[in-house]
Amino acid sequence: MHILVEYTRDQGPVCYGISLFDQYSLSDSISKMLSINIDWYWMTYTSREAWPDNISAIRTITKLNSENLDVFSNDFLERGLDGYGKFIAVFGLNKNSESLNEDCFQDTIEKFAIYEQGPIQIVVIQLGDSPYEHVFIPHVIGEPTKRLLELWEITPEKIEKKYKYNRLKLAKLESIFNISSK
8 A cells, every 4th residue: 555645735736645656556547547537638758868769758748548548658657767757747637628738738737726726627746756646636626536536545544644735845736837826
């Protein structure tokens, strides 16, 4: 069983730290994710030079579908020469909402990070050097997100450690996506 850590704050999404996409739980976590009535998008990048030539350093925002599911899975498994993974951001949006793309991304992620509004319902971040993923959710969640958290065993009774959100420092959603409070 994985350790579940909660990072709380009064305004803005809260965060849970849990290992979801390691080599042992990847397939199960993705299967649970896809069973939920949410549209999924992801992006990746690495700024380190310690990557083999055959690994793509950047993937722009891509909608997850049956044709690219293997690519999505492989992004989580790929490791650089230093043993670290890529930065990966996964976004769960309300089903059939407007597509997430480069043009609307910054505005959409800001609405989520600052006001807990917009089509984004959940954000999962893999920092390349972190032992677990960071799961960001609003204080008030819809049924699909609630169900996914239950499937991933992100529930109040499973929380082992609690910290203030600011402890995340550079792993805060606002830091990752260069968002300033308004």
